Amino acid sequence: AFVTLDSIPLEPHYRAARQRGAFALTEIDEAMFLWGLHAAANRLPFLPVRAGLGSDVMRVNPTLRTVTSPYEDGEEFVAMPALRMDAALVHLDRADRRGNGQYLGPDPYFDDLFCEAADTAYVSCERLVETAELTKGGAAPQTLLVQRHSVTGVVEAPGGAHFTSAVPDRPRDEAFQRMYAAAAADPAAWAGFRARFLPPDGDEPSYRRAVDAWHEEQK
Numbered sequence: 001a002f003v004t005l006d007s008i009p010l011e012p013h014y015r016a017a018r019q020r021g022a023f024a025l026t027e028i029d030e031a032m033f034l035w036g037l038h039a040a041a042n043r044l045p046f047l048p049v050r051a052g053l054g055s056d057v058m059r060v061n062p063t064l065r066t067v068t069s070p071y072e073d074g075e076e077f078v079a080m081p082a083l084r085m086d087a088a089l090v091h092l093d094r095a096d097r098r099g100n101g102q103y104l105g106p107d108p109y110f111d112d113l114f115c116e117a118a119d120t121a122y123v124s125c126e127r128l129v130e131t132a133e134l135t136k137g138g139a140a141p142q143t144l145l146v147q148r149h150s151v152t153g154v155v156e157a158p159g160g161a162h163f164t165s166a167v168p169d170r171p172r173d174e175a176f177q178r179m180y181a182a183a184a185a186d187p188a189a190w191a192g193f194r195a196r197f198l199p200p201d202g203d204e205p206s207y208r209r210a211v212d213a214w215h216e217e218q219k
Contacts, residue, residue: 054074
């Protein structure tokens with residue numbers, strides 16, 4: 001799997017922490033990550049997957065094991081362990097107070113699996129609506145991605161995914177993201193970024209005002 005800002009390949013703080021060896025890392029590919037979440041969501045210890053076989057994933061992760069199918073095929077699989085999480089926070093386009101969450105963009109990501117694989121899960125949303133509104137306008141059933149049984153709490157946070165995207169409500173703020181990444185690469189610049197956008201006494205409204213002011217300065 002990977003930690004990325006999409007148009008910026010690697011999140012700079014993650015990259016720096018990884019280079020310092022600040023945390024343990026398990027190298028797996030995206031398919032293995034997906035099925036590790038599925039295993040956790042279903043409270044299984046592992047799920048058999050073909051992904052990873054014949055790759056360096058097995059070499060760099062000597063703790064990974066394989067299993068053999070008990071049926072006639074006798075096929076060998078990677079036993080992908082469950083990826084249980086203490087907590088998850090996902091941002092969706094719409095949600096109701098009960099914890100049902102809806103995405104309106106082209107990609108559901110893994111938001112439902114993150115919530116189901118975590119002991120505690122919170123949903124932030126662009127707009128908090130009544131439950132009936134989630135199905136108005138012929139919304140496809142598959143857009144009702146996150147189910148209330150997996151959610152601990154909900155908060156309405158317009159722009160809560162900034163500076164990344166929450167399509168179709170908000171596009172990615174590419175200019176601010178580039179500035180963030182540049183600041184993250186320099187300790188002095190990052191201190192200035194934090195003082196302006198993330199002060200100790202700051203909150204979401206003050207952050208949005210600071211971002212708006214920065215954009216005005218760029219005109």
